[in-house]
Every structure is written in C-alpha cells, then in structure tokens.
Amino acid sequence: xxxxxxxxxxxxxxxxxxxxxxxxxxxxxxxxxxxxxxxxxxxxxxxxxxxxxxxxxxxxxxxxxxxxxxxxxxxxxxxxxxxxxxxxxxxxxxxxxxxxxxxxxxxxxxxxxxxxxxxxxxxxxxxxxxxxxxxxxxxxxxxxxx
Amino acid sequence: xxxxxxxxxxxxxxxxxxxxxxxxxxxxxxxxxxxxxxxxxxxxxxxxxxxxxxxxxxxxxxxxxxxxxxxxxxxxxxxxxxxxxxxxxxxxxxxxxxxxxxxxxxxxxxxxxxxxxxxxxxxxxxxxxxxxxxxxxxxxxxxxxxxxxxxxxxxxxxxxxxxxxxxxxxxxxxxxxxxxxxxxxxxxxxxxxxxxxxxxxxxxxxxxxxxxxxxxxxxxxxxxxxxxxxxxxxxxxxxxxxxxxxxxxxxxxxxxxx
Numbered sequence: 001x002x003x004x005x006x007x008x009x010x011x012x013x014x015x016x017x018x019x020x021x022x023x024x025x026x027x028x029x030x031x032x033x034x035x036x037x038x039x040x041x042x043x044x045x046x047x048x049x050x051x052x053x054x055x056x057x058x059x060x061x062x063x064x065x066x067x068x069x070x071x072x073x074x075x076x077x078x079x080x081x082x083x084x085x086x087x088x089x090x091x092x093x094x095x096x097x098x099x100x101x102x103x104x105x106x107x108x109x110x111x112x113x114x115x116x117x118x119x120x121x122x123x124x125x126x127x128x129x130x131x132x133x134x135x136x137x138x139x140x141x142x143x144x145x146x
Numbered sequence: 147x148x149x150x151x152x153x154x155x156x157x158x159x160x161x162x163x164x165x166x167x168x169x170x171x172x173x174x175x176x177x178x179x180x181x182x183x184x185x186x187x188x189x190x191x192x193x194x195x196x197x198x199x200x201x202x203x204x205x206x207x208x209x210x211x212x213x214x215x216x217x218x219x220x221x222x223x224x225x226x227x228x229x230x231x232x233x234x235x236x237x238x239x240x241x242x243x244x245x246x247x248x249x250x251x252x253x254x255x256x257x258x259x260x261x262x263x264x265x266x267x268x269x270x271x272x273x274x275x276x277x278x279x280x281x282x283x284x285x286x287x288x289x290x291x292x293x294x295x296x297x298x299x300x301x302x303x304x305x306x307x308x309x310x311x312x313x314x315x316x317x318x319x320x321x322x323x324x325x326x327x328x329x330x331x332x333x334x335x336x337x338x339x340x341x342x343x344x345x346x347x348x349x350x351x352x353x354x355x356x357x358x359x360x361x362x363x364x365x366x367x368x369x370x371x372x373x374x375x376x377x378x379x380x381x382x383x384x385x386x387x388x389x390x391x392x393x394x395x396x397x398x399x400x401x402x403x404x
C-alpha cells in the first residue's frame with residue numbers, strides 16, 4: 001500500500017519560497033492572486049461588520065471609524081488598496097489569457113522547447129500590475145498620511 | 147555515511163592522479179510499506195561530460211547499493227518513467243546531464259503530489275485514471291475499416307495536424323501534475339496532463355467526442371480549478387505546454403471556439 005501522506009504537498013506547495021524561485025514570476029502572480037483574494041474576502045467581512053455599527057448610533061459609528069485613523073489603520077488600508085489593484089489587474093490578465101488570447105498558437109514544438117503560454121507579454125503584464133499596485137499604495141498612503 | 151564508487155576508491159588507494167570528476171549523489175530513501183522513515187543516502191560517483199542523472203543512479207545500483215528504487219526504461223526521454231526532483235527542480239533523470247547542473251552535489255527526490263511507492267518511485271494511479279477518464283482516443287461511430295470498401299483512413303490535412311500535434315507529444319511522465327499548485331491542494335483535480343490531452347483530442351477534427359469530454363471536465367474539480375500558474379508548462383520535457391492547452395480548451399466551454 002502506498003503512503004497517502006505526502007501524496008499532496010498541501011500548503012507547502014503554495015507557499016514554499018523555493019517554488020517561486022524555480023517557477024518564476026507567473027507562480028508568484030498565482031500565489032499573490034490567491035492571497036489577495038483571501039485578504040479581500042477577509043476585508044469584505046470586516047468591512048460589513050464595521051459598517052454595521054452605524055445601526056448603533058453616531059457615537060458607536062464614530063468610534064469604529066477611529067480604528068482606521070491610526071498609523072496601523074492607514075497602513076492596513078494601504079495594503080487593502082494594493083491587494084485590490086493587484087487582484088483586479090491580474091484578474092483582467094487571467095481573463096484574457098483564459099479566453100485563449102496572448103498565450104501563443106498551438107504548433108509543432110522544436111527543441112529546446114519553450115512554452116509559448118509563458119511569454120514576455122504575460123510577464124510584462126504581471127510586472128505592470130505589481131507596479132500599479134505599488135503606485136496605488138504609495139498614493140493612498142500619501143493621501144492618508146497628509 | 148558516504149559510499150564511494152569502486153572506480154574512485156581504487157584510484158584513491160593507488161594514489162593515481164585521475165582526471166575523472168565525481169559528484170556526491172544524495173538519494174532520498176523511504177519505504178512506506180515498512181515504516182514512515184525518510185533519509186538521504188550519499189554516494190560519490192564518477193561522472194563524465196555526458197553522464198546523466200539516470201546514468202549515475204544506475205551506477206549506484208550496479209556498484210554501491212542494489213536496493214535503490216528507481217523506475218526507468220528508454221533512457222532517451224521517450225517513455226516518461228524517470229521523472230523526479232533533481233536539485234529541487236522537476237525533470238527526467240535521463241534527460242538531465244550532471245555537468246549542466248553546475249553543482250558538486252546532486253540531490254534526487256521523488257516527485258511531489260504522488261504517493262511514494264519506494265525511494266524515487268511514485269504511484270501514477272491517479273494520473274492514469276484521470277487520463278483514461280477523458281477518453282484519450284478518437285471517438286467515431288463509423289470505423290476506419292469498412293468491410294465493403296476495404297480499409298480506409300480518416301483523412302486529415304497537415305494544417306489540422308498542427309492544431310494538436312504539440313499536445314500529442316505527451317509521454318505521461320507526470321512532471322506537470324507534480325508542478326501544479328492546484329494538484330498540491332485538491333485531491334480530486336483532474337490535473338494538467340489529462341486536461342491537455344482532452345484538448346488534444348477535441349482539437350482533432352477526426353474526433354466526434356467533444357461534447358462527452360467537455361462534460362467530463364466541466365465540473366467542480368475540472369478545468370475551472372486551473373488558475374494558470376504555468377508551472378506545468380515550465381517543467382514539461384517534451385514542449386507540450388499543457389497550460390496553453392487548458393486555456394484553449396476553456397474556449398470551447400466559453401463558446402469562443404467551435
């Protein structure tokens with residue numbers, strides 16, 4: 001009987017830094033897409049909870065808003081902005097790729113085999129999305145901290 | 147303990163200056179049938195410019211430790227038997243030259259995301275079952291062999307062959323499934339190997355089984371679990387590019403492709 005434990009890598013297969021080093025920027029984009037998706041889901045739930053305080057009157061509402069008026073709160077919101085921009089930008093890239101655009105054309109492969117679906121267009125989009133997310137975070141922090 | 151190849155130890159004892167290079171081969175050993183212990187055994191083996199990882203493993207089996215468990219057959223990247231992790235990177239042992247690894251130590255481990263049978267041998271049941279599930283053959287109601295008119299062929303133009311020839315290069319080595327991050331978490335995911343093969347047959351204009359196959363892959367653990375990490379394509383030793391096949395396959399389900 002084969003060992004079933006170890007038959008799947010589990011979270012190690014997602015988070016191991018060596019995976020990103022070996023599989024490149026596409027694997028990093030994949031991981032960030034998962035993490036930002038989970039982060040935004042957690043933020044969404046927290047946001048619903050926070051805004052539900054409006055039903056408890058102005059005093060409670062003002063107090064709950066104070067949570068985000070601290071340095072930590074601003075940094076957290078900047079992170080949310082970054083997650084949102086990356087998830088949107090990368091989502092659009094994936095949407096286009098998953099419709100079959102920008103991934104090359106099926107044809108007889110020649111040695112040394114270079115996968116057409118992993119190409120410079122895709123890489124450029126990922127770097128651009130990361131850049132846009134960083135820029136949005138910087139702008140958000142500039143607004144919040146001034 | 148490090149075991150040294152007889153060719154090298156003889157040279158050492160005779161203090162002969164040799165030009166033979168050597169590497170330390172670290173092999174991950176385990177036998178789940180006996181216990182859950184895992185360890186690395188180390189062997190010093192001679193190498194030449196052309197020595198592959200498989201050559202060295204066979205050297206170990208021949209001269210140092212007959213009990214090392216490996217699976218291999220063709221030694222020329224055609225059978226897909228010797229997939230493993232070599233210095234942490236997935237590849238075929240017969241297709242990886244040690245001189246190109248640029249390292250004095252070569253660590254070999256079994257592929258991830260498969261149950262280990264023993265040492266470097268993993269169980270392919272899941273992959274083969276998924277491969278069979280997508281019906282990897284041309285589906286037709288009529289036959290190529292017609293009793294009245296004699297033997298004939300389903301004709302196909304070279305242009306149509308180009309649409310799927312890339313995906314028919316698959317040797318079922320399982321490296322793509324091992325690299326796939328979805329396979330790492332989802333025990334029911336059909337996997338890039340089977341999905342790429344589904345595309346191979348759907349894109350074949352002789353085949354009439356498109357709807358049957360699309361129904362099989364259009365389920366909760368099917369094609370929609372692929373999120374295009376592209377790792378499958380990066381490790382494919384035959385240029386199949388399963389990630390491309392999967393994205394093209396989605397086109398049929400999204401109505402973009404006929």
